[in-house]
């Protein structure tokens with residue numbers, strides 16, 4: 001492991017355009033479980049609340065779950081050492097952009113300033129009728145469903161529900177990053193969700209060096225990654241940062 005950590009630190013220091021690509025696994029140490037698998041959020045909550053058809057048919061019930069899960073629960077969670085490590089890499093001048101599949105805002109809270117939210121965000125909301133946008137801070141969550149002050153239409157969080165397309169700007173910026181990055185640091189994603197899982201493959205085709213951190217050997221960038229670091233994101237990021245600081249002394 002030490003050798004792989006050293007290799008990763010050298011690649012980061014030698015990079016000209018480091019990009020990070022993160023998934024649900026980076027937030028597990030912040031207390032947010034992934035959706036699927038043992039202990040996953042969908043073992044506790046019904047995933048159909050994120051099905052557009054169900055959301056429109058049962059808006060009150062859907063909003064009660066969405067509010068509990070994505071606003072009350074996610075809102076209490078804080079960045080962990082992995083998010084903080086990425087913010088530190090930006091401050092050091094290495095990390096240019098974070099592409100995240102997450103909607104928990106923890107990269108921004110940790111201090112990263114260029115975060116591409118591939119699946120959208122819970123921090124803004126949108127009226128499904130007139131398209132009016134709202135900031136989370138201006139929402140009244142005292143009764144459900146949440147409706148538009150302009151037209152009474154149903155409001156939804158501005159992250160994508162099942163079957164919805166990727167926000168165009170997030171998509172184009174991510175593809176651009178996959179082209180521009182000379183080193184891609186992938187943290188905590190299973191690669192089961194398309195089209196996000198194309199990003200590392202596109203990067204690889206462009207000759208990008210891929211460093212991957214995951215607790216599971218069974219990671220999807222097999223054959224694509226150059227350095228695989230098995231372990232918890234917070235722990236591994238912490239020792240990479242220490243190693244970078246040691247090398248820079």
Ligand code: NAD
Nearest residue numbers: 023024025034035101102103104188189190215216232233
């Ligand atoms: P996933 O649930 O499919 O996979 C999570 C991956 O993280 C797995 O490969 C797992 O082995 C790994 N992992 C678990 N704990 C880890 C840890 N401590 N350190 C490092 N790796 C760890 O997640 P996905 O690929 O991101 O796809 C699921 C979709 O659901 C995405 O859109 C995701 O953003 C969304 N989601 C988001 C959140 C969030 O915003 N925090 C939470 C759950 C799901």
